[in-house]
Amino acid sequence: MKTSVIVQNLKCGGCANTIVSKLSEIENISDIDVQVDESTISFTFINKEDTFLVKEKLKKIGYPSVDDENTIVSKTKSYISCATGKFK
Numbered sequence: 001m002k003t004s005v006i007v008q009n010l011k012c013g014g015c016a017n018t019i020v021s022k023l024s025e026i027e028n029i030s031d032i033d034v035q036v037d038e039s040t041i042s043f044t045f046i047n048k049e050d051t052f053l054v055k056e057k058l059k060k061i062g063y064p065s066v067d068d069e070n071t072i073v074s075k076t077k078s079y080i081s082c083a084t085g086k087f088k
Helices: 013-023 048-060 072-086
Strands: 002-006 029-035 040-045
Touching (some): 013 029, 013 048, 029 048, 040 048
Antiparallel strands (some): 002 040, 029 040
16 A cells, blocks of 8 residues: 655755665565655555554654654754765
Protein backbone atom coordinates (compact mmCIF):
# COMPACT_ATOMS: atom_id res chain seq x y z
CA MET A 1 0.00 0.00 0.00
CA LYS A 2 1.07 3.59 -0.50
CA THR A 3 0.73 6.54 1.88
CA SER A 4 2.13 10.00 2.51
CA VAL A 5 3.27 11.91 5.57
CA ILE A 6 3.46 15.68 5.84
CA VAL A 7 6.51 16.71 7.87
CA GLN A 8 8.05 19.81 9.37
CA ASN A 9 11.56 21.22 8.80
CA LEU A 10 11.91 19.86 5.22
CA LYS A 11 13.85 22.54 3.36
CA CYS A 12 16.00 21.19 0.53
CA GLY A 13 17.52 18.34 -1.41
CA GLY A 14 19.98 17.65 1.40
CA CYS A 15 17.04 16.97 3.71
CA ALA A 16 15.45 14.76 1.04
CA ASN A 17 18.67 12.74 0.58
CA THR A 18 18.92 12.04 4.29
CA ILE A 19 15.24 11.08 4.54
CA VAL A 20 15.46 8.65 1.62
CA SER A 21 18.67 7.15 3.01
CA LYS A 22 17.28 6.65 6.52
CA LEU A 23 13.86 5.38 5.47
CA SER A 24 15.48 2.90 3.07
CA GLU A 25 16.94 1.19 6.14
CA ILE A 26 13.45 0.18 7.30
CA GLU A 27 12.36 -3.25 6.15
CA ASN A 28 9.11 -3.32 4.12
CA ILE A 29 9.42 0.35 3.08
CA SER A 30 10.03 1.13 -0.60
CA ASP A 31 9.29 3.63 -3.37
CA ILE A 32 10.23 6.58 -1.16
CA ASP A 33 9.48 9.94 -2.76
CA VAL A 34 10.20 13.27 -1.07
CA GLN A 35 8.45 16.40 -2.32
CA VAL A 36 10.32 19.31 -0.74
CA ASP A 37 7.87 21.99 -1.92
CA GLU A 38 4.91 20.23 -0.30
CA SER A 39 6.86 18.83 2.69
CA THR A 40 5.51 15.36 1.92
CA ILE A 41 7.11 11.96 1.99
CA SER A 42 5.34 9.19 0.10
CA PHE A 43 6.24 5.54 0.42
CA THR A 44 4.98 2.02 -0.08
CA PHE A 45 4.56 -0.22 2.95
CA ILE A 46 3.46 -3.77 3.67
CA ASN A 47 2.13 -3.62 7.25
CA LYS A 48 0.30 -0.75 8.95
CA GLU A 49 2.91 -0.94 11.75
CA ASP A 50 5.58 0.02 9.22
CA THR A 51 4.01 3.47 8.89
CA PHE A 52 4.57 4.04 12.61
CA LEU A 53 8.23 3.07 12.18
CA VAL A 54 8.55 5.63 9.40
CA LYS A 55 7.00 8.41 11.48
CA GLU A 56 9.23 7.51 14.43
CA LYS A 57 12.37 7.49 12.24
CA LEU A 58 11.43 10.84 10.70
CA LYS A 59 10.94 12.33 14.16
CA LYS A 60 14.27 10.90 15.31
CA ILE A 61 16.18 12.58 12.46
CA GLY A 62 14.43 15.94 12.90
CA TYR A 63 11.41 15.77 10.59
CA PRO A 64 8.37 15.27 12.83
CA SER A 65 4.98 14.93 11.20
CA VAL A 66 2.67 17.93 11.34
CA ASP A 67 0.80 16.12 14.12
CA ASP A 68 3.87 16.14 16.38
CA GLU A 69 5.47 18.98 18.30
CA ASN A 70 8.33 20.69 16.48
CA THR A 71 10.81 21.32 19.29
CA ILE A 72 14.13 23.13 19.13
CA VAL A 73 15.76 19.68 19.33
CA SER A 74 13.86 18.57 16.21
CA LYS A 75 14.86 21.72 14.38
CA THR A 76 18.51 21.20 15.34
CA LYS A 77 18.43 17.55 14.25
CA SER A 78 16.91 18.52 10.91
CA TYR A 79 19.66 21.08 10.35
CA ILE A 80 22.30 18.39 10.97
CA SER A 81 20.43 15.87 8.78
CA CYS A 82 20.18 18.47 6.03
CA ALA A 83 23.91 19.20 6.14
CA THR A 84 24.72 15.49 6.13
CA GLY A 85 22.44 14.92 3.14
CA LYS A 86 24.22 17.58 1.11
CA PHE A 87 27.44 15.56 1.24
CA LYS A 88 25.89 12.35 -0.11
